[in-house]
Amino acid sequence: MTRILLVAASGLARETLASIRSSGRDTVVGFLDDDEALHGTVLDGVPVLGGLDEAARGREKLLLCAGQGRSRAAIEARLAGLGVDVGRYATHVHPSVVIGGGSRIGAGSILLAGCVLTSDVTLGRHTVLMPRTVLTHDDVLADHVTCAAGTTLAGRVHVGSRAYLGMQSSVRQDVRVGEDAVIGMGAVVLQDVPDAQTWAGNPAGPLRRTEPAGVVGQSPGAHASLRTLKGTAS
Numbered sequence: 001m002t003r004i005l006l007v008a009a010s011g012l013a014r015e016t017l018a019s020i021r022s023s024g025r026d027t028v029v030g031f032l033d034d035d036e037a038l039h040g041t042v043l044d045g046v047p048v049l050g051g052l053d054e055a056a057r058g059r060e061k062l063l064l065c066a067g068q069g070r071s072r073a074a075i076e077a078r079l080a081g082l083g084v085d086v087g088r089y090a091t092h093v094h095p096s097v098v099i100g101g102g103s104r105i106g107a108g109s110i111l112l113a114g115c116v117l118t119s120d121v122t123l124g125r126h127t128v129l130m131p132r133t134v135l136t137h138d139d140v141l142a143d144h145v146t147c148a149a150g151t152t153l154a155g156r157v158h159v160g161s162r163a164y165l166g167m168q169s170s171v172r173q174d175v176r177v178g179e180d181a182v183i184g185m186g187a188v189v190l191q192d193v194p195d196a197q198t199w200a201g202n203p204a205g206p207l208r209r210t211e212p213a214g215v216v217g218q219s220p221g222a223h224a225s226l227r228t229l230k231g232t233a234s
């Protein structure tokens with residue numbers, strides 16, 4: 001049984017905790033969060049042990065649970081600077097997830113209940129698939145992508161790093177969603193989405209640019225966010 005620390009005491013962390021408990025394979029021994037007000041408290045029966053830097057001092061496996069992909073990327077970079085390498089990261093896949101042949105899941109990824117990867121799907125590092133996400137043949141999701149509940153991608157879709165796809169959104173086959181893009185809830189994406197744009201509607205179209213890569217802040221529709229890089233509660 002693997003001992004796991006959840007990094008960021010967020011809503012996603014609590015959902016991941018519940019999923020790990022239901023799987024019965026691993027155990028969560030604590031949360032890490034830079035919000036000092038949380039230190040020494042208990043969330044859902046699990047203690048908040050200290051700040052993010054504590055991750056470099058232990059041997060437990062880690063899961064990054066900041067809701068935004070950009071925040072997960074920033075935390076990964078920060079921990080790498082403290083000597084935390086890819087081998088420290090766990091991967092959590094709920095027992096109900098269907099993973100088709102030829103599919104690959106990057107380190108640190110979290111796949112919650114009811115997700116389906118049909119065939120030859122590739123997920124980068126620290127990708128989060130919320131419940132009932134469906135990814136079909138030859139989809140490629142880069143590092144730190146977030147798919148909210150009910151996201152559906154047709155075949156050969158490519159999603160760039162740190163992109164966020166909102167609940168019940170869908171993407172047509174052979175479409176590219178750019179880095180740092182945000183897709184709104186229920187959006188139907190029929191054409192390529194440029195980097196760092198927010199698209200919504202049916203058919204989806206652009207609303208505005210999002211913050212540039214590397215900026216930690218609130219994304220429209222994001223499941224959970226960091227207050228700052230130094231305060232990692234949802």
